[in-house]
Amino acid sequence: MSISKGIALITGSAQGIGRSIAMRLAQDGFDIALNDVPTKGPQLESVATEIKSLGRQVCVVPADVIVDEQVKEMVDGAVTNLGGLDIMVANAGVATGGSLISSTVESWDHTLTVNARGTYLCYKYAAMQMIDQGRGGRIIGASSLLGKMAFPYNCSYAASKFAIRGLTQVAALELGKYGITVNAYAPGWILTDMTKGVMDESGKVDFARYIDDPVSRKWCTSVLENVPIKHIGQPEDVASIVSYLASKEAHFITGQCLSIDGGISMA
Template structure:
């Protein structure tokens, strides 16, 4: 073997909520970028399909089924990733859900479910990814999913909005804490991205449009207002995950067609 052969270390990412929608697009984009990827969701069959898509790109994929609002699940997901793929360089805490309810009708059960699914899950992913990256001592990239609804409120989605605002604050705190370790922490804040989650047929019709109309209503956007596909989010995450993005941290970056400008 040639003594001058240089083997670049393959970077490794975890993407939660990756069986469909934005998470799937992010996972496939990171695979295109040359990363091996652990993908997570609660749906084993859907996850395996995405894992095969990643392998078809010549990258390694680990499908890890579990609920990331459970601390033991997140801890073992990070451990398994390091055991199977060798390390962890990028964490994308993307998993989340929405509860549709006005504040005056909100049950504490629904509120807590949304807090666990969207916020506790992100904190746990941040916690265990950060521990692993600090241990490796080579920096890292941590990303969480916010939303334009992490910048402004909307009707009937108070629990979701509260979590998306909170993720911004959590991420800023993490960015400060991890700066000495050369680990960045940022959030991406999409506007209306057409995914299975935004396809709510009955409500979409009720709000005068097709796929995405109810989501637009919640965001204060007209039925014919701007929307996009998950590729727009994946391309931003792709950049923020790169070593060259070292000077961006503690930020929430909006991609929404100009609905919320900051």
């Protein structure tokens, strides 16, 4: 086994983008703590087996990221099993659609709770651990194209992902003195199990499945049709950006939200 580059904890890593991030960081030489909700235990164990085959140490720390005590225990579990925490990737989240008028308070609260509060708790307990260790660290969160550029019929999701950008900037300002950088990544349409309900293998999105207004559908479709890079976004594309943000080379980058969307958003 090669010398470890450090310990990385990735939330929502049972599948999709989170799984790809975990695999990439393991390939980079990090030991890995895998997290998802307890019901995804079998998937987490499958990912853990793959990481072990790469010669890296791995542990599974199931938790619901919206529960304060569970997030604290998740971080403590990673530290106990692997010896510390150098990288926190707060990837867990939910994707929801719905217009401002048709949405419910319940759907709003659920989306903001998982995406915004969950990320906040991961940032908080990771920062506390990294400060105690005294060796700096990397905190990385999952924003979205919709955290930079609003699309219709995504009111709660866009709000939650814009919130992560603000949280990231505040955390970067507060934690820089400890040698901790805080950044976020903003994927566009990425082909995962979560998006397969509205996105086919060719990358075409069927907005009719959740947008009933033809004007809004036409606008969304035109945005994707005019993306500069025609490559279909894959989880590995996001993982490569996280790999860089987790590296020593990214030590002078903080408070940023990097887009992985083929050029849809250039802000």
